[in-house]
Amino acid sequence: MKKTILTITLNPSVDKSSSVQNIIPEKKLRCNSPKYEAGGGGINVSRALKRLGILSDTFFTSGGRTGMLLEELLHSEQLDALSFHVAAETRENFTVSDISDKKQYRFGFPGESLTQEEQKEILNNIDVMNQVPDFIVISGSLPIGVDRKFMKQLINICKTKGSKLIVDSSGKLLKTAVEEGVFLLKPNIGELASLAGKEKLEDSEIHKTAQLIISQGKAEVVVVSLGSQGAVLFSATEQIQIKAPAVDVKSTVGAGDSMIAGMLSVLIQRGNYKEVLAMGVACGSATTMAEGSGLFAKENVEHLFEEIQKQQIK
Template identity: 75%
Template sequence: MDKTILTITLNPSVDKSSSAENIIPEKKLRCNSPKYEAGGGGVNVSRALKRLGVSSDTFFTSGGRTGRLLEELLQAEQLNLVPFHIAAETRENFTVLDTSNNKQYRFGFPGELLTQDEQNKILISVKVVNPFPDFVVISGSLPAETDADVIRLLVNKCKSKGSKVIIDTSGEALKAAVEEGVFLLKPNIGELAVLVGKDKLEEDDVDRAAQLIISQGKAEIVVVSLGSQGAVLFSANEKIQIKAPHVEVKSTVGAGDSMVAGMVSVLVKGGDYKEVLSMGIACGSATTMAEGTGLFTKENVDRLYKEIEKQ
């Protein structure tokens, strides 16, 4: 029997994307009709899992007109929604493609502060989920000025219920989660450097940094994203490095979230770590082939996974 999954997104968004020709300052730009898609770390993980045929519950904050649109967009994708309504307006992000040179410009907005009362109620809402999921994915940024301690408390609550926590965030939120200890951590090299108190890491230092985090009990699995070079997975007794397949990159929006979804889709079925990493890279790479803020197609994931298996 497959394990159950809950994704948590405290700073979701509606992602608006368009295109224009020859973007230059101080000129009125005529954009093509916009496209609206649900966004934010855990939200995208749930959307990607759905495309892989894996069910999850999607817990996210929702406020105002944009929050209602976000819920409508997710309902259209037939996800299992657990919206938590807040006073502030859900944020929007904006992406525009310059069709003259195929360069993409991404504008991300911070999101409004979660009040202390809202944070407390979120923790209670998550704690009383019944039955509690086997895996919890906490992914995405925190709204501006929100204390990162809420992430530590969320991780603590989920672990106390016996859930395996997967974290994909950055900055103080990432530090707080790792201090509490998680099952799987997915930093890039820069984020990994911060976690071990370094300004930067050379390639040889990555192994030592990841193993230090594991030996300190802060994570069972560390997957270091290497961008177009693929990724490397560390556990207590394994190191698996896999190169990303060559694809035509149209957008990197949602690639990291898709990678997390790919890994989780294998973990819930009891796959080995090589399969976990291979599916993660296949999903992340397939999403870079999509335009704007779109995610992967299952067809591209299957094709890329077969390529990766041949490495």
């Protein structure tokens, strides 16, 4: 299958997950053997796409011993990894689940800074890529030292290629994406409120804020994640809301990235927006059924997608 998707992860991680019986302060806790998985927004999107049988190129920064482990993990999943080596050590994240009450504790580290020279080389690497993807996904947090000028340049390089740009992030990157204009944005309610300059949004304000972004030409599609309530998709002519199916939630790590992958899997086949959102919700929900930082099982996605489709018919 032709690769029509490029994912970009500027602040990737190696995600370590484990479990323990009873988390108690100031006590030595005997954890179960840890599991290591490649992490970071765009990387998780590519990993999820691979599970759906879709190829993508995965561009990411990599540094130090943790970066070497990250590359090994990606190669073990047979992803087409485009690593950009940097001086700083790649970060780690840690997730631990308490077996006694099924609560999950997530510890995320910020990641080291990118030098100005490294930022220039990243832009050049993206700019000179020969194959022009139909879709480019910029997803995840940003490393220290990356400013709005860099993000503006990156967004415009992607747009100049003629690719449809999808941005799933928060803070400076999300605001810059709105300023420059992209194909699809996927904020949660809190992030959408921040774009509107408010602490929180009422239901009617979610519609108003999303439609304003679209009417101003800042995005063709806005998908607002509602957590356990599912998601709502806005376009110039449609508003589609799909509730998340009831599942046994074990972890929310990677659910948003899986949602992006699910939507992309339909977009590249030119499916309609109802199908796009349904597959996104199915993939996101299926990932919450996995332990630790694991992603969905394809059979769970297929089952949930069918369930959502049936609910839409009623």
